[in-house]
Amino acid sequence: MRLLWLGVLSRRFQHVPLRDTCRQASRGAKANKAGWEEKVENSVKWRQLEHKGPYFTPAYEPLPDGVHFFYDGKPVKLSVAAEEVATLYGKMLHLECATKEVFQRNFFRDWRKEMTAEERKLITHLDKCDFVEIHKHFMEKTEARRTLPREKKQKLKEEAEKLQQEFGYCILDGHREKIGNFKTEPPGLFRGRGDHPKMGMLKRRVMPEDVVINCSRDSKIPKPPAGHQWKEVRSDNTVMWLAAWMENIQNTFKYIILNPSSKLKGEMDWHKYEVARRLRGVVNKIRAQYQADWKSPEMKKRQLAVALYFIDKLALRTGNEKEEGETADTVGCCSLRVEHVRLHGKADGQEHVVELDFLGKDSIRYNNRVTVEKLVFQNLQHFMEDKDPGDNLFDALTTASLNKHLQSLMEGLTARVFRTYNASVTLQEQLRVLTRAEDSLTSKVLAYNRANRAVAILCNHQRAIPKTFEKSMQKLQQKIETKKAQVTEAQVELEKLKADLRTRGGSKSKSFLRKQQRLLKLEEQLARLHKKATDKEENKQVALGTAKLNYLDPRISIAWCKRFGVPIEKIYHKTQRERFAWAFNRADKDFEF
DNA sequence: TGACCGACTTAGCAGTGTCTTC
DNA sequence: GAAGACACTGCTAAGTCGGTCA
Structure with missing residues (x-):
């Protein structure tokens, strides 16, 4: 059915005549x-x-009279166009990127294009430019916005809401x-x-x-x-x-x-997970085939088989070719270079260890040591033979040929479906292993986060360690110590009462029962704090959100919530629930991915 | 066949809002 | 009520992949 529409679907964007399309x-x-x-x-x-x-973004508002730009120590009144671009730089003065030479060079070149001929003649060196007053002005504006009285903030919120309603x-x-x-x-x-x-x-x-x-x-x-x-x-x-x-x-x-909460986006999302579910039915066959192809006499076939193995086992991205010099130097599976791979015949007590070290999407580092089958190892050795570090590892392979091959194995199958498939299967399996029906709600949520984290690690979803991490972790540790002391104190008190009871005989007093209950409560609180600290530590460099939003079939999570009596709000917040609205009536407690 | 293009998904970060603690 | 912590949202960059065109 799709083929019927090929002619209609694609027409180059810029070639379409105006207005009558x-x-x-x-x-x-x-x-x-x-x-x-x-x-x-x-x-x-x-x-x-x-x-x-x-x-549309509101028009530029010129700087107030008291805020100056200086060149070579002297104030210079810039034209509106040049001033607007100067303010863009001034706003970013405190950011690390603004200190980089490439950033400064590109900015200065583009800024000069916005200047009048006179300005261009005068302003020739960025290091003679002083944006400090401009920077201060915008910092003060931000601070003023932050400390705005409640009523004014409310008014701004109402204006934003009006805009939202209109556009x-x-x-x-x-x-x-x-x-x-x-x-x-x-x-x-x-x-x-x-x-x-x-x-x-x-x-x-x-x-x-x-x-x-x-x-x-x-x-x-x-x-x-x-x-x-x-x-x-x-x-x-x-x-x-x-x-x-x-x-x-x-x-x-x-x-x-x-x-993402719209019906149409929901349909697309559902379709994505249905394709991944179809892969479940053929994945064993595909795995058997690529394993057999490791022995193929054809180099192209062997490269395809090893690449597919990486995509399946390590959840690597496909790795399209990129135009050199246009973007950061990042790679995926098909664009891996020899310099990104190290082979260790023996390492860490294991045989056939492959070390991958490269910058992936968003320049996030992928660094992993993994034990592979002997044939994969030997193939990699062969692919790397007589090549320079900058040469492509899979030089006989393109993402197009890889996906074409996958399409022949299953309709709609592309390399990225493996990521969705393996992510969702991992979540389902981890939830099965980690959840116990008799556990507390806190423990169940912790189990979910751990399962979610296993997927995030598989997909290499990293985040920068939060700036306040060390400080808040210290505070949490302090709380744990205080709570421990309280528990010990309560234990001692209870022991005393127990000893009294043994000496005096008779039944447990009200005070005894109260102390016993208090101890129980304190111990629960301590356990919760320990769990929180563990969760926090394990999560400090892992971004859970990406997997949850893009790779994990929400029906798995919904079914798990239903099965173990976990309120869905513990797993998905409001916007996520709206985004996955399509999944709620499509997953009963027995749903299997 | 490969370069390029268009449309979509996937991604991390920063700012903002809200909750918690003191 | 203020301060700090954390959750959430919006933003936009950076991928994937199916298509055309030369």
Whole structure:
């Protein structure tokens, strides 16, 4: 069915003529009767889409008279355009990225483009520029906002809510749906992750003339701000975006899209997990095949088999090729280089140990030692033979050929499905191992977090250690010590009463029972604090949220909550419950992924 | 066939809001 | 009521992957 639409679906974005575009896939009527599966499959995303267009960042407000920019020690009044960009830099003075040479060079080059000819002649060296007053001004503004009286904060909140109500919702197929990001991105200095060659470049203001609006033909077309017009208005119901523009740093599109709680996003989410569940039925066959292919005489086949093994066993990302010099130097499985792999015939008392050390998505380091099968080890040795450190490990492999191969094994199967599959299977298995029905609620939640953490570690979801970690951990330890002392004290008191009772005889007094209860309560409190400390320590560098939102089939968690009487609020907070609304009536307590 | 493009998902961080503790 | 801790949200960068085009 999908093939029928190939011709209709893809047309180069910038080649579409302005204003008269209409690509309403006519299968909508069929999708009416059909279930989610068919709707997702035939690519029709909506039949009615109406919205107000994006909310634009307010115009630049010039600096007040008392705030100056200095060049070479002298105050300089900048043109509005140059001043606006200077303020973007001034705001970032305290950030680490602003101290980097690449950032400064890129900023200065782009800033000079915004200057008048006179300014350009005068301002020739960044190190002679003084943004300190500008920086102070914005820091004071932030502080003033933070310490605003309650009523003023309330007023701001109401204004934001009004904006949300006006621009933050759309009508999609008769339903009022929340929009995810209804504001255009404000101008700023680009902050890439890791060593990004474009950091510091000026990300320019988005104007209505940059924006393409997507809505249904018969809807109320959003009005551009006064005196402006849209780049284009189109009606394409095979895509999910409401508005789009091209950003000037990487020349890629930015989209206004629906909130994850929307029905359409829910359908896509459900579909993703259904594909992963289908993999369960064929995964053993696929594993058997790639293991057999380790012995293939064809180099390409062996590389594919080893790469797939890594993707399956280590949950590596696919690793598309990237344009050199355009982004930070990061890799995934298919783009691994020889320098990222070390082979140890014997290490840590194990044989055939492979050490992977590379920067992955978002420049997060992946560093792992893993024992592999002898054939994998030998193949890797062979792939690395006569290669330089900078050469590709899998030089006969591309992500396209890998995915093409996977498609031949199961419809809809791509490399990333393995991540979803292995993450969800790990969660389900860990929950089974770690949960005991007789445990307290705290212990059950701790077990869930541990299962969640096992997945986050598998997927290498890391976070920076929170700045306040050491301090708050110390405080927690202090609390534990205090509680321990209280427990000891209560134990001593109770022992005394017990001794009295033995001497005097008779039944337990009210005071005795009270002390006994108190001791029990204190011991419970101490156990809770210990659990909290353990959880905190184990979590300090692991980001649990990413796996929970993107890789773990919510039906597993919902079923677990139902089975063990855990309130769902303990696992998902409000927005997460809204996001996974689709899963609530699709998972009873016996749901199996 | 490979380069490129468009549309989508996945990702970590920082700012804000809310709860807890003193 | 203030301060600090933590939970939550919004933001936007950075991936994946299916498609076209030369």
